[in-house]
Every structure is written in C-alpha cells, then in structure tokens.
Amino acid sequence: MINKLMNKIQKTNAPIVVGLDPMLSYVPSHIQQKAFAEYGETLEGAAEAIWQFNKEIIDKTYDLIPAVKPQIAMYEQFGIEGLKAYQKTVDYCKSKDLVVIGDIKRGDIGSTSAAYAVGHLGKVQVGSKSYAGFDEDFATVNPYLGSDGVKPFVDVCKEEKKGLFILVKTSNPSSGEFQDQLVDGRPLYELVGEKVAQWGEEHMGDSYSYIGAVVGATYPEQGKVLRKIMPKAFILVPGYGAQGGKGKDLVHFFHKDGLGAIVNSSRGIIAAYKQEAYAKFGEENFGDASRAAVEAMIADIRSALAGN
C-alpha cells in the first residue's frame, strides 16, 4: 500500500491528502435540509448530510489527489449512524481508487491493539469465515503505550500489506507538553521517531517503510530533525492551512527529491466555500470551491518544493 501511495503521488504530482473531517456546520444548508427532510433532525439525518457532503467533495477532487484522510471522531460523534457514514465514505473513496488513511489514533495494550488493528486494517474471524470491519488502507496510531501496543498493528499490516502513521510530533499548540520533554537532553518525540524507524525496518516497501509518522506542519524545525531520524518513514503532515502551516514550512518534511511526505488539509479544502477566496463559487457549488482549493494547495506545495 505504501508503494501504491508513492505511485499515486507521482502520478498526480501532488503530495497531498484531503482530510474528510466534516462538522455539520460545514455542510451547506441545502444538503442539510434535504437530509433532514428525508430522515428528520436525527443522527441518521446528520449522517446522511455528512455523507452527501463528502461524496460531492470526493467526486470533485478525486482525480487530482492520491489520498484522503477521514477523521473518525467527526463521525463517531453521531454514534452508530455516524460510523456508518464513515464506512460509506471509506468504501466510496476506495471505489475511486483513492488511498484511505483512517485517522483513528487508536492505541492500547497487546490483545486490545490487535482488536483495533483487525477491525480497521485486517480481517476478523467469525466461525469459519473472516470479515473486514472498516478496511482502511492506513491508520494513525498513538504510541504512548510503547512497542507492545504498536506491534499488533505492525503484524496485521504485514499480513495485509497495509500501513501506519504513528503520532510523533502532533500539530496542536500544546503538543510539546509531553512530546517536547527532554530525555537525556533530547526531546521525547525524537525517541518516538527512533522507535518508528526501528518498527519500520520490519515492514519495508520498495523505497519507504509501511510504518510512517505524523509530524505537524506547525513544527518545521522539528520536522527537519525527524526527517533525518526516520529516513525511510513516510511523513504525514497535518496542520497545513487552517492550523497555520504554510508551503514554505513544508520543504523540511520532504527528501531532496520531493518525496517522502504527504501534507493534509481538512477545513481549508472541505469548507473552502466559506473562505473569501472561494466565495464566488457560492454555497451551492461548494464542491467546485474545494476543487479550486485543492488546486491552489498543490500549486503552493509544488512551488515550495521547486524552490528547495
């Protein structure tokens, strides 16, 4: 799957991922109204609204991009009905040949991590049969519990040729509270980065490992160091756009050949129609606004990488 991700990035010449993190407030009123007319102001209605919203954005952008990253929390907030919309979104993106990174940030001890891994990346045995639950291509994983929390994910990935992005240095303002604490003079995130490199050796694709890392665009200096510590890890970079990361900050996350990282934007793309720059499209044509925002993001990153 890491090879597929690489190929798709090279084919689209776009190292970006669209974060499908729909808040109900992002969904234009005509879509909400239609969903509520059919299902009422219910969890089912909300789920239908975010699914229709996603579908339009996918239809308008899938040919430009290699991958999507649905954030499961935004679906889970609507309970079972929301999670059905998550599953529909994953399946639909895969039918469009997009690589799907499930932003699930799970992590637990041994057998429990194994259950998450099976549910999201593998197959669960039921009597004589086996089934894939959510079936994403990649998943994000929280490393706080250490190796025996991460290993079960790696094992399932090996079997299924799928991959992980492990949280190393997250994009949020207080990520430093624990991640930046100095251990023998070096921040904790560097230790986690070393572990990611080590876990990744066990499961290599052609040029990159199946085990990647999450490093926030909002911390470019740390990205520079981590790029060196984890030379074979693909870096998933959140925090571009709405969170403040800019194209020029991103060059450090890439290798000199312009590969090795993929940059996520969520709000900046899916709610583009709400920004002044894209207001001309109007709420009805929110999908076209998203497409224009994707094109602008690709241009920004290409130009930053060209100037590197």
Add this chain to the structure above:
Amino acid sequence: MINKLMNKIQKTNAPIVVGLDPMLSYVPSHIQQKAFAEYGETLEGAAEAIWQFNKEIIDKTYDLIPAVKPQIAMYEQFGIEGLKAYQKTVDYCKSKDLVVIGDIKRGDIGSTSAAYAVGHLGKVQVGSKSYAGFDEDFATVNPYLGSDGVKPFVDVCKEEKKGLFILVKTSNPSSGEFQDQLVDGRPLYELVGEKVAQWGEEHMGDSYSYIGAVVGATYPEQGKVLRKIMPKAFILVPGYGAQGGKGKDLVHFFHKDGLGAIVNSSRGIIAAYKQEAYAKFGEENFGDASRAAVEAMIADIRSALAGN
C-alpha cells in the same frame, strides 16, 4: 458521576470493575451456535454472540459490583455490528444502575477531541435537537497530545457531570518505553500525573475529582508515588488477575481509608469458566463462574485492604 461511583463502591463494599472485553473465543459454544443459527457466521452473528455473553455475565454479577468497563476495541473489531453490541451493552448496564466506564482511550487535538467527547460523554447538536451517541458515564483518554487534547473532554464532563480516567502508567510490559523516560530526573508518568491532578482541580466531586487516572496493577511502586501526586484523583487500576497483578500489590493505589481506587479484571472474570478453579460450573453456567470469580476478587481485595 464520581459521587455515584463512590456511593456504589461504598454500598457494595467492592472497589472493583468488571471489564467487558469479550473475545469470540471466550463465548461458550452454545451461545455462538445459537447466534450463528439465527444470523449466520457473520459480523451480525458475532455481535449477537458477544451481546448475549455480556448480558448473562451482567445479570449474574450486577448486584455485587459498582461498575463495568467495556473495552470498545473488542467490539470495534466487528465493525458497525460490533459497535451496536457495544452500545447495547452500555445501555443495558446503565439500566442495571451500573456505572459504565467506556475504555475508549481516545485523544486528539482540540476540535477532534471535542467530537470524541461529545460522541461518548455528551450530546451532539443536529439542527434544533441534540442526541447522545454512546453515552458512557466515564471514558479513558490518552494524554500524549497534551492539555488541548484533554480540555475538550473536561469541558464536556463538566457540562454532563461525567468523568475521565487519563492514561498515566499503563499495565503492559513495554509501558515504560516512553512513560518511564526520565525528564529532569523524574519519569514522564509523574509529569502526566501532575497534569491529571491539575486538570482535576477544575472539576471536583464531593471528595474526589471527576478526572481520574489509569495506573496498572503491575506497577505497584509507581502506584504508591502516583497516589501521592494525585491525592484527589480516583485511580482505575487495570492488570489485576490475568495480567499478573495481585491483591497485596493493590493497597498502594488506595488511600488509608480504603477508598480512591477501583480495580479492573476482565478475562479473569468473564472467562472464569475456562479456569481450573471454576471448571466445576461447566461451560453452560459460565455466568455463575463469573459470579464466583467476582466474589473471590472482592474477598482478595478486602483482605488486602484490611491488612493494610
């Protein structure tokens, strides 16, 4: 809710929680066969089997215990159908007046943590209405992303009078890989413990905070230190029984008055019928075996606390 948990612990004189973490392999064959006869060897069949398994264990133990802790991963592995069984289990336990600790170990940045908090502990707005998604009483939270990942959970808890248990020192063998790293000569888990105490000040119950901590029974010495660092935090202690923690190890997690902690056992209770000590009950009567295992666990902990 922390007051309710306290009251229930005092009423039952049993500071224990039963971990409802069903593996399909724990479910006796007569239950599996019945579920598969109705739904086939499908995800729905698996979900029905674990739900019927849970129900019997709850029916046979609810009068002895204050709380349950369903581990969502064990349900999530069966996709949407499994999560429906999780929801049914949560609802059923609440109908039996048990305090429900959702072992979800979620954690993300600001708005995403808010979505998890709303989905598990609060209510989500849909048009003019609001709905509870999973509606547990407490949830476990991963602190790796720092304060701005935890605060949204605290905010929802304040509104809903619900609570959290934050991972401080987990019970698994490799928990020390990051959690034990020394920061200025002190292990990281102590820093996390200090933050838990600080976050907890914002949301106090009568004698304990709504913001508790997870500290593994397998690390009693660390428990002793953390008990002092977080005097007002209730400590949820996993790792008793199957993972190796014993009654005598547990005294350090409690205050001198025998309060302030709640000990979890999962496999040791729900799969008790598979142990030699309870084999006499037979597979058919697995619920009675679980009841006997609960009684033995309560006796073990009472005797350890009495000798303290």
